[in-house]
Amino acid sequence: MIEFPGNIGVVLSIVFTLLTAIYLLVLFILMLRFFKQTKEQIQKNFIRRWEERIFVYLATEEQPVKVLIHFNRYSYKYLLLFLRNYILALKGKDKDKLLHLINDTELYDYLITQLNSAIKRKLIFGAYFLGLAQSKKAIGELRKKMKSRNEFVFVSCAISLAKIDAEETLDDIFAEAHKFERLSLHTFQSILLEFNDSICVPLLKRLNIKTSDELKPMIISTLRYFKYFPPSPDTLLKMLNDENDKIVIELLKYFGEIEYIDASDKIKIHLQNPNPEIKVEAIKAIKKIGDTNLERNIWDLLYDDNHNVKVTAAEAMYDFSDQSREKLESIEYSSPDTLESSIAKMIIEERAIQFY
Amino acid sequence: MNTLIDFIIYYNYMILYYFVVIVTIYIILNILSFATLYKYTRKVKYVELKDVFRLHNYKAITVIVPAYNEENCIVESVKSLLQLEYPDYQLIVVNDGSSDETLNELIKNFQLKNVSFSPYYEINSNPIKDVYLSPTFPKLLVIDKDNHGKADSINAAINISKNPLITVIDADSILERDCLLKIARPFTENENIVAVGGIVRIANGCKVNHGYIEEVGLSKSWLARFQVVEYLRAFLFGRIGFDVLNSILITSGAFSCFRRDALISVGGFLSGSIGEDMEIIVRMHKELRKKNPKVRITFIPDPVCWTEAPETLKTLESQRSRWQKGTMDSIRLHKDMFLNPKYKWLGMIVFPYYVIFEVFGPFIEITGYMVFVISLLLGIVPLNFAIAFFTVAFLYGVVLSTLAVCLEELTFKRYANAKHLIILMITALLENFGYRQMTAYWRFKGFIEYLFGRRNWGKMEKKGFNNKETKVIRTGYETK
Amino acid sequence: MENIESEKPKIVYAEDDEGIARLVEFKLINKGFDVILLKSGNNVVETIIDKRPILILLDLMLPIKDGITILKELKMNEEVKNIPVIMLSVQGEEKIVVQALNLGAADYMQKPFSTTELASRIDKALA
Numbered sequence: 001m002i003e004f005p006g007n008i009g010v011v012l013s014i015v016f017t018l019l020t021a022i023y024l025l026v027l028f029i030l031m032l033r034f035f036k037q038t039k040e041q042i043q044k045n046f047i048r049r050w051e052e053r054i055f056v057y058l059a060t061e062e063q064p065v066k067v068l069i070h071f072n073r074y075s076y077k078y079l080l081l082f083l084r085n086y087i088l089a090l091k092g093k094d095k096d097k098l099l100h101l102i103n104d105t106e107l108y109d110y111l112i113t114q115l116n117s118a119i120k121r122k123l124i125f126g127a128y129f130l131g132l133a134q135s136k137k138a139i140g141e142l143r144k145k146m147k148s149r150n151e152f153v154f155v156s157c158a159i160s161l162a163k164i165d166a167e168e169t170l171d172d173i174f175a176e177a178h179k180f181e182r183l184s185l186h187t188f189q190s191i192l193l194e195f196n197d198s199i200c201v202p203l204l205k206r207l208n209i210k211t212s213d214e215l216k217p218m219i220i221s222t223l224r225y226f227k228y229f230p231p232s233p234d235t236l237l238k239m240l241n242d243e244n245d246k247i248v249i250e251l252l253k254y255f256g257e258i259e260y261i262d263a264s265d266k267i268k269i270h271l272q273n274p275n276p277e278i279k280v281e282a283i284k285a286i287k288k289i290g291d292t293n294l295e296r297n298i299w300d301l302l303y304d305d306n307h308n309v310k311v312t313a314a315e316a317m318y319d320f321s322d323q324s325r326e327k328l329e330s331i332e333y334s335s336p337d338t339l340e341s342s343i344a345k346m347i348i349e350e351r352a353i354q355f356y
Numbered sequence: 357m358n359t360l361i362d363f364i365i366y367y368n369y370m371i372l373y374y375f376v377v378i379v380t381i382y383i384i385l386n387i388l389s390f391a392t393l394y395k396y397t398r399k400v401k402y403v404e405l406k407d408v409f410r411l412h413n414y415k416a417i418t419v420i421v422p423a424y425n426e427e428n429c430i431v432e433s434v435k436s437l438l439q440l441e442y443p444d445y446q447l448i449v450v451n452d453g454s455s456d457e458t459l460n461e462l463i464k465n466f467q468l469k470n471v472s473f474s475p476y477y478e479i480n481s482n483p484i485k486d487v488y489l490s491p492t493f494p495k496l497l498v499i500d501k502d503n504h505g506k507a508d509s510i511n512a513a514i515n516i517s518k519n520p521l522i523t524v525i526d527a528d529s530i531l532e533r534d535c536l537l538k539i540a541r542p543f544t545e546n547e548n549i550v551a552v553g554g555i556v557r558i559a560n561g562c563k564v565n566h567g568y569i570e571e572v573g574l575s576k577s578w579l580a581r582f583q584v585v586e587y588l589r590a591f592l593f594g595r596i597g598f599d600v601l602n603s604i605l606i607t608s609g610a611f612s613c614f615r616r617d618a619l620i621s622v623g624g625f626l627s628g629s630i631g632e633d634m635e636i637i638v639r640m641h642k643e644l645r646k647k648n649p650k651v652r653i654t655f656i657p658d659p660v661c662w663t664e665a666p667e668t669l670k671t672l673e674s675q676r677s678r679w680q681k682g683t684m685d686s687i688r689l690h691k692d693m694f695l696n697p698k699y700k701w702l703g704m705i706v707f708p709y710y711v712i713f714e715v716f717g718p719f720i721e722i723t724g725y726m727v728f729v730i731s732l733l734l735g736i737v738p739l740n741f742a743i744a745f746f747t748v749a750f751l752y753g754v755v756l757s758t759l760a761v762c763l764e765e766l767t768f769k770r771y772a773n774a775k776h777l778i779i780l781m782i783t784a785l786l787e788n789f790g791y792r793q794m795t796a797y798w799r800f801k802g803f804i805e806y807l808f809g810r811r812n813w814g815k816m817e818k819k820g821f822n823n824k825e826t827k828v829i830r831t832g833y834e835t836k
Numbered sequence: 837m838e839n840i841e842s843e844k845p846k847i848v849y850a851e852d853d854e855g856i857a858r859l860v861e862f863k864l865i866n867k868g869f870d871v872i873l874l875k876s877g878n879n880v881v882e883t884i885i886d887k888r889p890i891l892i893l894l895d896l897m898l899p900i901k902d903g904i905t906i907l908k909e910l911k912m913n914e915e916v917k918n919i920p921v922i923m924l925s926v927q928g929e930e931k932i933v934v935q936a937l938n939l940g941a942a943d944y945m946q947k948p949f950s951t952t953e954l955a956s957r958i959d960k961a962l963a
Contacts, residue, residue, distance in 0.1 A: 015748055018754075025759060026781055052862070058951075059863065059866065089853065090859075090949065092953065193413060342474040354491070439897075565900050
């Protein structure tokens with residue numbers, strides 16, 4: 001019989017270590033739970049005591065500094081978290097008062113201290129609340145901190161600057177954003193969308209200067225979300241000739257959204273674009289613009305090879321005008337075994353239910 | 357004879373090493389996942405999910421619910437699914453040739469009207485029989501087709517849908533209201549993400565009201581309790597660890613989200629595979645990373661999907677056996693990824709891990725126990741050593757299970773009731789004294805059955821939530 | 837809490853955001869109303885039938901049963917269908933707002949909202 005090397009002693013010490021580990025874990029879990037419940041209790045007490053104080057402040061003409069006297073510095077963090085919910089849900093006089101409470105008292109200094117902390121967590125906290133409070137005074141500080149190598153810090157500061165409408169920092173934001181390879185276009189756009197719609201003017205300018213093809217579609221779709229109508233759309237119209245399909249698609253969506261009728265001539269060309277995705281967007285754009293001159297071009301596209309194009313054309317026909325809708329209905333009945341007819345039937349029945 | 361004894365002794369060593377290695381791997385995964393979770397919770401602390409309503413830059417989602425013989429719960433399920441918070445989403449319920457009143461219940465309760473349709477099958481799927489829309493519930497679309505299995509139903513719905521994101525759920529998944537807001541987020545933060553899984557939590561013992569989790573609780577059933585700890589250990593903290601290596605090989609069929617263009621380009625779900633939810637993920641890694649090495653598949657760790665776990669041994673056995681066969685099927689179908697340097701971490705480390713520990717693991721474990729008992733009886737191993745050996749093995753497992761409970765307490769803290777937390781810790785202890793061995797045995801059975809050809813689904817018995825009766829018997833999906 | 841039937845006019849306010857709910861309740865009480873706060877969609881309809889408020893403030897997104905479903909049920913019930921309902925919704929949900937108005941809601945307010953404006957819309961709805 002082969003002996004088992006290593007004596008029982010080794011095994012026993014392993015057993016002992018494991019038991020200790022389990023014991024420590026259990027202790028740790030209980031500690032966590034205890035701390036969590038204590039923290040929750042503190043927060044609940046806090047809310048109970050001070051909620052009405054804030055409500056009264058909102059209902060009267062009291063000075064914000066007088067209200068803050070009742071809070072000690074250690075409760076500032078909780079106070080801010082408490083106010084957060086209200087600031088997000090309210091607007092008008094109530095919101096203004098809450099912002100005054102942050103901007104015109106020691107809370108502001110507290111936030112600036114947090115912003116300048118070496119601990120990232122505190123920095124983000126400060127940046128977030130300064131943005132929430134729309135503190136114009138903090139623009140300089142935020143701008144400095146935005147130039148961080150950490151993507152999370154950059155995004156937090158940039159979003160806050162956007163919420164404050166610090167248009168003058170737009171160039172900085174673009175410059176910093178380029179440093180982050182992994183920053184998604186969507187996140188970048190979310191920063192831009194937090195600005196006021198007056199940001200569209202400098203954004204439009206950025207389409208002229210050397211902006212990468214990667215960013216252009218994002219900028220155009222941002223203009224679309226703002227529903228921005230440019231004073232002179234020539235630059236944008238010219239871009240409809242661009243070779244980059246993504247840019248063309250965004251432009252088509254954009255012109256459709258702002259219903260820019262003078263664009264329809266150029267859009268017409270894209271009804272013949274080899275890329276079916278572009279054809280689809282062109283049809284949608286024309287439908288939104290409502291240029292009746294192009295009605296029949298859409299009818300022709302019902303016979304396109306691509307299925308998506310056909311369906312989009314049929315939908316456009318139904319929504320476009322009575323004449324087009326009748327044409328669609330006649331196609332359904334006149335040539336019953338064709339694909340076009342079944343698509344027409346599908347759209348007509350769908351719409352009938354939707355507009356029930 | 358000597359060689360036989362030597363073999364037995366070496367086998368004993370091997371089972372010990374196996375056990376130590378797998379538990380160590382899981383401990384590492386749990387710790388890695390904790391780091392990921394910590395970063396995630398910090399990031400979302402000051403994110404307003406509802407900003408998308410205001411900013412408008414969201415992607416529309418289609419939620420697909422394959423349904424087979426769900427007449428008892430489908431209406432309730434759909435009603436609560438129509439109340440999700442998201443700016444723009446469509447709900448497609450696919451009636452997979454149910455033999456009961458599933459379709460009629462839907463038609464009756466949602467005023468469904470039959471519409472003609474002209475399908476364009478971008479992905480291969482069996483023909484759709486009928487499509488229904490509702491004038492009073494514009495988000496809802498119902499597809500009726502013959503029974504061809506879950507994968508085929510999902511493919512049919514993908515063909516009909518046009519939205520850029522596709523979420524697939526089970527008919528009895530209980531989803532939290534903001535689940536779509538949460539699962540859509542990763543796609544916006546990284547354009548290379550093609551699939552996001554949600555982590556499933558056990559709903560047994562929770563107070564569920566009309567598809568809404570009113571209160572999280574722990575079931576009185578020990579079997580359910582074991583599964584809670586198991587899910588935390590293996591599916592939550594275990595799987596997120598793989599996220600760090602971008603090697604997630606499975607997302608739960610109960611709740612996962614895909615980019616539609618990615619699904620189309622790999623040809624959709626595979627009909628006839630046993631574990632279609634794992635198979636699609638493995639295939640997406642394989643085919644999409646070839647074209648774009650930056651492609652990622654990730655998880656959201658938030659507890660947004662709750663599902664009912666089996667509380668009877670028979671159903672649990674059938675489920676675990678099925679999962680084992682599903683894993684083996686997916687691995688077999690893509691065995692060319694094994695130790696293939698083209699797939700980097702996934703091919704060289706994670707795929708072999710799955711082969712050794714997930715596919716062959718139960719075999720090693722069960723035969724190891726058998727050999728151990730034999731050697732004990734034959735006197736090859738001294739009794740005191742044997743006891744010590746087993747104690748180490750079990751205790752190490754207890755460390756892992758307790759660690760999982762600890763991580764839950766550090767991150768999501770969903771079990772607010774202190775009594776439940778204590779029960780969880782006791783469960784973590786007891787889990788290793790029988791439950792794990794039992795599930796290993798069932799997986800072993802599944803392993804053997806798969807190798808020798810029996811690849812069917814088995815029955816699933818479940819308790820409905822709002823029924824006073826305890827059993828609603830359903831049969832699972834038939835594969836053809 | 838309420839053993840004595842109050843003489844003040846009652847408003848039923850269904851809102852799952854507790855902080856906001858308490859603020860609005862505070863303001864409404866100052867205006868002389870009696871406020872019944874409900875945190876989930878669970879028994880909103882039953883409470884309304886029971887208490888017969890003069891006005892209903894209804895958040896769109898309530899747990900268990902959402903605002904639109906509740907609105908539908910209210911308008912189908914002879915006893916309560918004439919009580920004015922003001923819907924509260926998250927900004928950006930235009931389609932649902934239109935649906936609510938079509939179903940018979942008296943008015944709607946999007947969030948973020950101004951409590952002063954809410955007060956004036958309440959006055960308008962009660963006129």
